Each structure stands twice: as C-alpha cells, then as structure tokens.
Amino acid sequence: MTNHKKQEELYVQFLERNDFKGLENYLIENSNLPGRMVNLRLIATVANFFESNEELSKSWYRIFNSWFDIKIDGNSPEIILVLTALESFGGIYQNFSRKEQLLIEKKLKDSLNDERWRVREIVTESYKRIGLLSYGDLIKLFEDILSNDPTPLEVRGLLATVAHPNLLILEEQLDFSQKILELFFHYYLNFDEKTFSKEDKLILKKGLSFAPSVIVSKNPTVGFQYFDKLIKIDDKEINTIIKTNLKKKRLENVFPDEVEILLSEINK
Numbered sequence: 001m002t003n004h005k006k007q008e009e010l011y012v013q014f015l016e017r018n019d020f021k022g023l024e025n026y027l028i029e030n031s032n033l034p035g036r037m038v039n040l041r042l043i044a045t046v047a048n049f050f051e052s053n054e055e056l057s058k059s060w061y062r063i064f065n066s067w068f069d070i071k072i073d074g075n076s077p078e079i080i081l082v083l084t085a086l087e088s089f090g091g092i093y094q095n096f097s098r099k100e101q102l103l104i105e106k107k108l109k110d111s112l113n114d115e116r117w118r119v120r121e122i123v124t125e126s127y128k129r130i131g132l133l134s135y136g137d138l139i140k141l142f143e144d145i146l147s148n149d150p151t152p153l154e155v156r157g158l159l160a161t162v163a164h165p166n167l168l169i170l171e172e173q174l175d176f177s178q179k180i181l182e183l184f185f186h187y188y189l190n191f192d193e194k195t196f197s198k199e200d201k202l203i204l205k206k207g208l209s210f211a212p213s214v215i216v217s218k219n220p221t222v223g224f225q226y227f228d229k230l231i232k233i234d235d236k237e238i239n240t241i242i243k244t245n246l247k248k249k250r251l252e253n254v255f256p257d258e259v260e261i262l263l264s265e266i267n268k
Contacts, residue, residue: 015049015056020063024081031080038118043084044125051091051129058095064088068107074116083122086111090126094133105141112145112157120153127161135167139176146183152191152200156207159184163211168218177215178222184208185230189238205241213245217254224258231265239266 014023027046032039050057067081068089089104096104111123131138142158150158161167162177188204216223227242243266246252246259 012049015046015053015060018056018059020060024067027080027084028077031077033077033079034075038080038083043080043087043122046084047087047091047125047129050088051133054092054095057088057092061092061096061100074118079116079118083118086119086122087125087129090129091133093130094137105144108141109145109154112154113151120157124157124161127157128164128167131161131164131167131173135170135173135176138167139172142176142180150187152187152196152204155184155187156203159207159211163214165214165218168215174219174222178219178226181212181215181223182226184211185238189233189235205237208241209244210248212241213248213251216245217250220255220258224255224262227262228265231262242266 014020014026023046027042030039030042050060064085067085070078070082072078072082086107089107093101093104108123108126111119111126114120114123127138127141130141138161142161145154145158158180162173162180167173168177184204184207188201188208191201191204193201212223212227216227227246230238230242243263246262252259
C-alpha cells in the first residue's frame with residue numbers, strides 16, 4: 001500500500017466519524033508548511049470526498065465556515081484549513097439552498113481579492129469544481145462579477161479558471177472562455193491607472209503570459225484570428241504578450257504554420 005493510500009484511509013476515518021478536530025490536526029500536521037508548496041493533493045482529496053458525499057458535506061458546512069474565517073498568514077500551517085474549506089465550497093455548492101449558495105458566492109469572490117496568494121490560487125480550483133458540475137452555474141457567477149466593475153485580481157481569477165483543459169471541451173465552454181479572454185485583453189488595454197497600481201497591471205500581465213495559449217490551443221481557428229486582430233492594434237506590450245503565448249509548446253509544436261505567420265506579423 002502506498003504512503004498516499006495510507007494517508008487517504010487515515011483521514012477518511014476522521015471524515016466518516018465526523019471527527020473534525022482530528023481532521024483539523026491531521027491537515028495542519030501534513031500541510032507541508034511553512035514551505036514553498038502547500039499539500040495540494042491533501043486539500044483536493046478532502047474536497048473530492050465531500051463533493052461525493054452530499055449528506056456529510058451538509059453536516060460539515062459549519063466547520064468549513066469556521067475554517068474559512070481563520071485569520072492567519074499565508075505561510076502558516078493553519079492556512080491549509082482555509083484552503084481546504086475554500087476548495088470544498090466549490091464541490092458542495094450545488095448541495096445547498098439559494099441562501100447558502102449566496103454566502104458561498106461571496107466567500108469565493110472575496111477570496112479572489114485576498115492578500116494571501118495561496119488563497120487567490122486555490123479559489124480558482126473551487127470555481128473549477130463548480131464549472132465541472134454545472135458550467136451554466138459558473139457562467140452566471142462570472143457574469144455577475146463582470147457586471148460589477150471587477151478588480152484586476154477578479155479578472156485574473158476568472159481567466160485562470162476558464163483556461164483549464166477540462167473546462168475547454170464543449171462548445172459552450174469554448175465560447176465563454178473566448179469571451180473572458182477578449183474581456184481580459186480589453187481590460188488590460190484600457191487599464192485604469194488612476195484607480196489601480198502598477199503591481200495590479202503586472203498581475204494582469206502575468207495572467208496573460210500563459211492562459212491565452214491554453215484557450216487558443218483548444219479553439220485554434222477563433223483564437224488565432226483574435227491574436228491577429230490584437231497584433232494589428234500595434235501595441236508593444238500586447239505584441240510581447242502574444243509572442244510569449246505563441247512560443248508556448250502547446251501552440252508552437254502543434255500549430256507551427258499559424259505561429260510562424262503571426263510571429264512574422266509581430267516582427268515586421
């Protein structure tokens with residue numbers, strides 16, 4: 001039996017016994033923090049368990065709320081409780097009444113703007129879970145965010161979510177991801193320098209350094225046409241971003257002709 005399997009059996013016992021204190025201690029002890037990488041596998045496995053156990057997810061909802069509200073810095077072992085609750089919210093979202101769903105939606109949106117980068121990263125995993133269970137729900141959540149003057153961090157989180165291979169399969173998913181991509185570039189081109197900082201713009205630029213290539217690789221005809229449209233704007237920053245994406249192996253190796261044509265346009 002592998003070490004991971006032994007661990008899973010151990011903490012499943014905590015879950016099935018409703019031993020929240022036991023699971024809490026186990027998560028903290030196995031968080032891999034302080035350190036560079038939190039134990040994402042452990043967080044995801046706990047979230048998977050609750051996603052597939054509707055009754056238990058309802059009985060643990062109060063515990064998740066208490067974990068989510070813990071005020072702790074992003075590198076402390078206890079942050080794993082916040083992250084586990086946050087990713088689990090996405091998997092159990094559909095199990096609740098509209099009242100509870102609204103509370104979860106607020107927690108997710110607030111997390112997009114959290115000062116702790118680990119929280120901002122894990123909330124996209126929560127949104128992905130919602131999208132995998134019901135892409136229509138994800139569209140509604142994101143359209144609501146977009147209709148209320150989104151912040152740079154919110155826009156970045158939306159793009160990071162939709163640019164996931166498992167959410168780029170159906171036509172509905174491809175169409176919506178392209179919409180988000182175009183909104184992101186529009187947001188970047190019209191960045192409000194009076195309201196937001198240079199750091200905010202840098203965060204947006206980092207988000208644009210990889211996500212577009214993922215979306216274009218799954219929807220190449222539309223994606224390359226959009227890249228061509230952006231290149232014709234003749235903006236130095238935008239061209240640098242497009243060039244970075246075109247050089248990703250997922251595009252360069254699979255669509256060499258299209259990449260060569262667009263790179264030649266940029267290098268004119």
